[in-house]
Amino acid sequence: MFVDVLFGVLPLFFLMLAGYGASYSKRFASVEPALNVFVFYAALPALLYQVVARADISGGVPSEFLWGSAGAALLSAVLFWAIFRYLIRLGRARSLAGMLTASFGNVSYLGIPVILGVLGPQAGFAAGMGQLVHNVIFMVGFPVLAQIALPATQASGQRPNFGRILRTIRAALLYNPVTWAMLAGGAVVTWQIHLPSPVDATVDMLAAAAAPGALFTIGLSLRRTVQRLSRTRVVPDSGEGQRGASSAMLIMVLGKLLVLPLLTVGVLRLFAPQLDAVWFNAAVLMAAVPTSATAYIMAQTDTGDGEPTALAIVITCALSLLTLPLLAQLFMQ
Structure with a gap:
């Protein structure tokens, strides 16, 4: 199992490395924003629409998968x-950023390709639902929590109010193309809608670009993260000290790569022992992916303290090449 999963994820990491290598070329200096927009608004929604529209939903979505994944993440x-x-004893801002770093993985750009690469197309529906659970919890919950927990965000200095919280929720749910793509796919498969073959072929072409485009984009963004770290020294929190900063980083890395997947395994085995293997394996792999690149943006925007998160992103991406196959060997059914 270890070797099988390793060989399954190696091509994904090679694509990330290709993106990282390409980032050194001047030709790719301005490519990342455009490529990211293409993947997020076109290719990834097409992929999720495809896997949902062609999934066997006769058994529905297991409720144990939803509340088990959500419960472990929370x-x-x-x-x-x-x-x-x-x-x-970190400050509120750094504690919130650390919590996000140790809990929110790259479930869309890396989690979906990993699950499809390891488990095959039959796990596409589970992958789509898994990333949706994690994204709703953290991309909606974290900005709201940060606005409530911090008297004024260090990044903007604005105090929380009900209107801003509603706008945060609306932006994360209603304006998210991934959510609408999955709803469209669900409508197609539920009501057995047959689209014209040219439309299906167009969707297939866009979907085929999702995984390589997303992974290449991750590689490009890693280069930017490394450059940012080279310019900025991670300053210990007030009263934290360098030793405390190192301990916090260790906890963030181990938490994301080991603790969250182990919590997911524990919750599902304890409370949902009959969960289908595909759904169980998808939940474990989704929990085991490295820290999301979006976590840096969220931590920096909502707490003003994102540099430790940037370092954790680089470390978890490198180590996940070993931790993912190891967890698969130990716990996948």
């Missing part, structure tokens, strides 16, 4: 908030 967030805030 439990992870609460656990790491308590560790950072009350054990290491």
Whole structure:
């Protein structure tokens, strides 16, 4: 199993490395924003529409998968908030950023390709639902929590208000093309709508670009993250000290790569022992992907303290090449 999964994820990491290598070329200096827009608004929605529209939904979505994945992610967030805030005694802003870093993985751009590469196309529906659960929890929950927990965000200095919170929720849910793509796919398969073959062929072409485009984009963004880190020294939080900063980084890395997937395994095995293997494996792999590149943007925007997250992104991406196959060997059914 270890070798099978390793060989399944190696091409994905090679694509990331290709993107990282291409970032050194002047030709690709301005490519990342455009490529990211293409993947997020066109290719990835096409892929998720495709896997949902062609999925066997006769058994529905197992409720155990939804609440098990959500429960493990929320439990992870609460656990790491308590560790950072009350054990290491970090400030509120850095504790929130650390919680996000240790709990929110790259579920869309890396999680979906990993699950499809390891489990095959039959796991596409589970991959789509898994990324939706994680994205809703963190891309909606974290900005709202940050606005409530911090008297004024260090990045903007604006105090939270009900209108801003509603706009945050609306932007994350109603303006997210991935959500609408999955709803469209669900409508097609539920009502057995047959689209013209040229439309299906166009969707297939866009969907085929999703995984390589997303992984190449991750590689380009890693270069930018490394450059940012080379210009900025991660400053210890007030009263934290360098030793505390190192401990916090270790907890963020181990938390994302090991603790969250282990919590997911524990919750599902304890409360959903009969869950179908495809759904169980998809939940574990989705929990085991490295920290999301979006986590840096969210941490920086909502707490003003994103540099530790940027470093954790680079470290978790490198180590996940080993931790993903190891977790698959130990726990996949």
